[in-house]
Amino acid sequence: MEIIFEHVTHAYDPNSPTVNLGLDDVSFKIQDKKFTAIVGQTGSGKSTLVRHINALLKPTSGTITVGDRVITPETNNKNLKPLRKQVGMVFQFPESQLFEETVEKDIMFGPMNFGASESEAREAAHKMIKLVGLDESHLSQSPFDLSGGQMRRVAIAGVLASDPETIILDEPTAGLDPVGRKEIMELFKNLQRQGKTIILITHNMDDVANFADEMAVIHRGKLIAEGIPQEVFNKQELLQDDLLTLPKSAAFAKDLSRKGFHFDRLPITINELGTEIKQQLNGD
Numbered sequence: 128m129e130i131i132f133e134h135v136t137h138a139y140d141p142n143s144p145t146v147n148l149g150l151d152d153v154s155f156k157i158q159d160k161k162f163t164a165i166v167g168q169t170g171s172g173k174s175t176l177v178r179h180i181n182a183l184l185k186p187t188s189g190t191i192t193v194g195d196r197v198i199t200p201e202t203n204n205k206n207l208k209p210l211r212k213q214v215g216m217v218f219q220f221p222e223s224q225l226f227e228e229t230v231e232k233d234i235m236f237g238p239m240n241f242g243a244s245e246s247e248a249r250e251a252a253h254k255m256i257k258l259v260g261l262d263e264s265h266l267s268q269s270p271f272d273l274s275g276g277q278m279r280r281v282a283i284a285g286v287l288a289s290d291p292e293t294i295i296l297d298e299p300t301a302g303l304d305p306v307g308r309k310e311i312m313e314l315f316k317n318l319q320r321q322g323k324t325i326i327l328i329t330h331n332m333d334d335v336a337n338f339a340d341e342m343a344v345i346h347r348g349k350l351i352a353e354g355i356p357q358e359v360f361n362k363q364e365l366l367q368d369d370l371l372t373l374p375k376s377a378a379f380a381k382d383l384s385r386k387g388f389h390f391d392r393l394p395i396t397i398n399e400l401g402t403e404i405k406q407q408l409n410g411d
């Protein structure tokens with residue numbers, strides 16, 4: 128589902144529509160079935176941006192088109208269920224929203240809320256628990272008897288169980304160890320391969336380099352750059368002004384360029400870096 132922001136401004140204080148702007152005249156497109164990363168410093172407006180996609184927040188001015196639905200300042204809260212079913216959202220620390228007495232009931236809650244029958248929701252719970260890498264035996268457990276990483280997976284399964292077309296992830300791997308983080312990121316990449324549109328807010332530039340097709344950089348509520356990660360991470364003006372940090376491979380390449388190596392463009396993944404170094408050592 129294509130998502131189009133057109134001149135979207137969000138003022139947190141409606142009495143002062145030009146100050147305390149969460150978003151300031153943002154226009155851009157999020158492409159259907161792509162993996163798009165949204166990055167920017169703390170407080171730059173990333174969460175504010177994505178909360179407009181399922182109308183959790185309404186724009187003060189401008190429009191957001193989500194498939195065939197247009198969200199405007201006048202959009203009211205009635206009839207938002209179809210949109211919320213299409214656009215699933217995994218919030219930061221989603222495990223804090225688990226509340227049912229069993230894992231199965233927790234995963235079933237979303238689909239039943241959107242009109243699935245009990246047996247359809249149960250079937251979805253059995254499918255999704257496996258998809259997030261957990262055993263079906265956990266379904267009968269209390270979510271609160273699971274480890275933090277397992278709870279995170281259950282919460283993600285709950286969002287996936289409604290089969291949303293677009294999945295928004297607000298720092299879904301925060302606090303996970305490197306192995307857990309990689310597994311979760313690969314799960315989302317696989318969902319994209321199966322046809323989902325993925326939108327990821329992250330502070331981890333290695334995840335952007337390794338998983339995203341597109342990225343957007345937000346600063347003080349404004350969109351200041353967008354494009355494929357390889358291009359955006361090579362924008363000198365962003366790096367000079369510390370508006371963007373580099374993935375580890377690119378930072379390492381930058382160090383090497385002070386020691387005699389030359390990179391036309393900074394490599395952003397470990398594979399690209401390895402290839403470049405090999406070529407230069409071989410004198411290719």
Ligand SMILES: Nc1ncnc2c1ncn2[C@@H]1O[C@H](COP(=O)(O)OP(=O)(O)OP(=O)(O)O)[C@@H](O)[C@H]1O
Pocket residue numbers: 139148149167168169170171172173174175176
């Ligand atoms: N409910 C609110 N009321 C008033 N101001 C808010 C509210 N929520 C966010 N803001 C302000 O809007 C700006 C953008 O916040 P937002 O949470 O979108 O940033 P973010 O980039 O997601 O930050 P982080 O990386 O810390 O999650 C910040 O200045 C923040 O203080």
